[in-house]
Amino acid sequence: MNNHLILLLIASVAALAAPSLFERYEARILSGQPESLDAHPRTVEAAAPANRRLARQSRIAGDRAGHFRTDAVMNGRSIPVLVDTGASAVALDENTARRLGITLSAGDFVYPVHTANGVAMAARARIGEIAIGTVSVRDVDAMVIRDAALPQTLLGMSFLKRLKSYSVENGALTLYE
Structure with missing residues (x-):
């Protein structure tokens, strides 16, 4: 019952106010003054930033012999490397693999590889991330020897071929990423 009374009261007030609002609107129209509208918002032109990643690069100076030696960050650890385009994969020794969190058993060393020191047995592994400066590559194939x-970790083609150039x-x- 109370809800009906409140609704009736609101309807009565609206009915009394409507003629007054209409009369003011009619008087304004009949006055001859132009009706003013709100100004439309100004249009501002802006260039949207390009949604492409900037190319990253890292530079490695050659040593006296012309070799490119640097420190690479592998799985968060700094490892001295020799860049070797003649190595088909990143090659590291067992001790370095353990430092990177790569666990292997004796039965994993089943792949014969030809090194500068002759034929050695190797195990396949994957390094989560290798970074040199601002250039980084994820999930890189490697051979553990x-x-x-x-004698030294080789940064081979399994890393280099994943770069842009x-x-x-x-x-x-x-190196260009």
């Missing part, structure tokens, strides 16, 4: 057979100019190697 017994400690004595590999790389070039050698003026004694420096530049």
Whole structure:
């Protein structure tokens, strides 16, 4: 019952106010003054930023012998590497693999590989991320070689071929992501 009374009261007030509003609107129209409208918002032109990633690059200076040695961050750890375009994969020794969190058993070393020191047995592995400066590659195939057979970690083609490009100019190697 109370709801009906409240609704009736609101309807009565609206009925009394409507003629007054209509009369003011009619008087304004009949006055001859032009009706003013709100100004439309100004249009501002702006260029949207391009949604493409900027190309990243890292430069490695050659040493006296012309080799490119640097520190790579592999799985968050700094590892000294020699860039080797003659190596088909990233190659590392067992000790370095353990530092990177790669666990292997003796039965995993079933792949014969030819190294500068002769034939050695290797195991396949995958490195979560390798970064040199601002250039990084994820999920890189690698070969783990017994400690004595590999004196230094080689950054081979399994890393390099995943880059956009790389070039050698003026004694420096530049990697492009």
